[in-house]
Amino acid sequence: MRRINIGLLGCGTVGRGFVDLLARERERIRGRDGVDIAVRRILVRDAGKSRPGIDPALFSTSAIDIIDDGCDIIVELVGGIHSAGAFVRRALANGRHVVTANKALLAEAGRELFATAERNHVRIGFEASVCGGIPIIRALRHGLAGDRIESISGILNGTCNYILTRMEQDDLEFDDALRLAQERGFAEADPSLDVGGDDAAQKLRILGELAFGPQVVRMRVHGIADVTRAEVEQARARRGVVRHVATARRAAGGVEMRVERRELPEFHPLAAVRDENNAIVVRGRAVGEMMFQGKGAGSLPTAAAVLSDVIEIASEPNRTRVLT
Numbered sequence: 001m002r003r004i005n006i007g008l009l010g011c012g013t014v015g016r017g018f019v020d021l022l023a024r025e026r027e028r029i030r031g032r033d034g035v036d037i038a039v040r041r042i043l044v045r046d047a048g049k050s051r052p053g054i055d056p057a058l059f060s061t062s063a064i065d066i067i068d069d070g071c072d073i074i075v076e077l078v079g080g081i082h083s084a085g086a087f088v089r090r091a092l093a094n095g096r097h098v099v100t101a102n103k104a105l106l107a108e109a110g111r112e113l114f115a116t117a118e119r120n121h122v123r124i125g126f127e128a129s130v131c132g133g134i135p136i137i138r139a140l141r142h143g144l145a146g147d148r149i150e151s152i153s154g155i156l157n158g159t160c161n162y163i164l165t166r167m168e169q170d171d172l173e174f175d176d177a178l179r180l181a182q183e184r185g186f187a188e189a190d191p192s193l194d195v196g197g198d199d200a201a202q203k204l205r206i207l208g209e210l211a212f213g214p215q216v217v218r219m220r221v222h223g224i225a226d227v228t229r230a231e232v233e234q235a236r237a238r239r240g241v242v243r244h245v246a247t248a249r250r251a252a253g254g255v256e257m258r259v260e261r262r263e264l265p266e267f268h269p270l271a272a273v274r275d276e277n278n279a280i281v282v283r284g285r286a287v288g289e290m291m292f293q294g295k296g297a298g299s300l301p302t303a304a305a306v307l308s309d310v311i312e313i314a315s316e317p318n319r320t321r322v323l324t
């Protein structure tokens with residue numbers, strides 16, 4: 001039985017979920033995958049905060065102590081670009097595998113980080129960075145490796161979908177639906193990244209690059225803040241629904257990406273996706289159309305995706321190609 005030590009950076013929504021899920025599944029993973037995964041250290045900002053059920057001796061406020069501590073895998077769940085980027089770069093330079101849920105960092109610096117990982121013969125797992133618990137990264141990298149992807153379209157932002165669903169089902173104006181989303185914990189106090197479309201664009205960029213390569217020839221990003229109740233009602237009168245849809249498809253010289261609200265006919269597969277759920281429709285030349293749907297965020301769903309990357313790397317630590 002090989003022991004795999006994890007240096008966990010961040011113990012917030014997803015980090016805490018990772019600790020809890022690993023505690024629950026550790027024995028099963030030992031039996032199934034032949035690896036014993038243990039969290040050795042945990043980075044937090046406030047080491048005095050109460051975190052019931054976790055040994056306080058694991059916590060540290062020094063990222064360098066943890067990254068340089070000789071762990072096998074660094075799991076980055078701090079978020080943001082600046083500090084998280086510095087932590088990930090240091091881990092890769094130290095020859096550590098990295099698992100991250102950080103779509104913002106990957107959208108900004110993914111190519112540089114993957115190149116660094118390749119040079120250092122380590123891997124980056126990023127299943128949790130797009131659509132939380134839905135294994136869309138693995139599907140594109142492995143399951144569909146034999147097919148040529150023609151297009152990807154999806155509902156990649158749960159906050160937008162929750163707001164549009166509430167506008168449609170409860171006859172709310174945008175501001176009231178946003179307030180409800182904030183009260184229920186589906187929207188941040190500052191919702192601009194979600195409702196402005198940038199969060200979906202970051203995820204689309206990651207998916208589009210996996211499916212079509214890095215050359216983006218056109219990118220159009222439009223949010224939902226100007227959707228009105230009247231627009232939703234008019235769509236309903238035409239037997240349609242308004243959804244915030246992200247699409248990537250091949251274009252001459254590369255890939256074209258769009259994030260925008262669209263009126264979809266009620267029989268469209270994405271029209272049935274409601275509330276905070278996410279969904280992705282992938283069209284492959286050989287396979288045809290496939291749909292993946294589920295929870296795109298949340299503590300345990302996202303932690304499950306993080307843990308799946310940790311298991312994959314722990315089971316094959318010597319496979320060092322980053323993207324395959």
Ligand SMILES: NC(=O)c1ccc[n+]([C@@H]2O[C@H](COP(=O)([O-])OP(=O)(O)OC[C@H]3O[C@@H](n4cnc5c(N)ncnc54)[C@H](OP(=O)(O)O)[C@@H]3O)[C@@H](O)[C@H]2O)c1
Pocket residue numbers: 009010011012013014015043044045046047049061076077078079080083101102103104128129132296297298299302
């Ligand atoms: N939440 C979701 O449902 C979800 C879904 C998919 C992907 N993600 C991604 O997962 C990542 C983590 O998100 P989250 O929601 O778990 O964040 P979060 O709840 O804000 O937790 C962040 C954690 O990192 C620690 N931290 C932040 N900055 C730090 C710094 N400079 N030094 C040391 N510790 C620091 C915080 O410490 P304290 O606890 O001491 O404050 C906290 O434990 C993000 O990249 C996010 O985009 C999240």
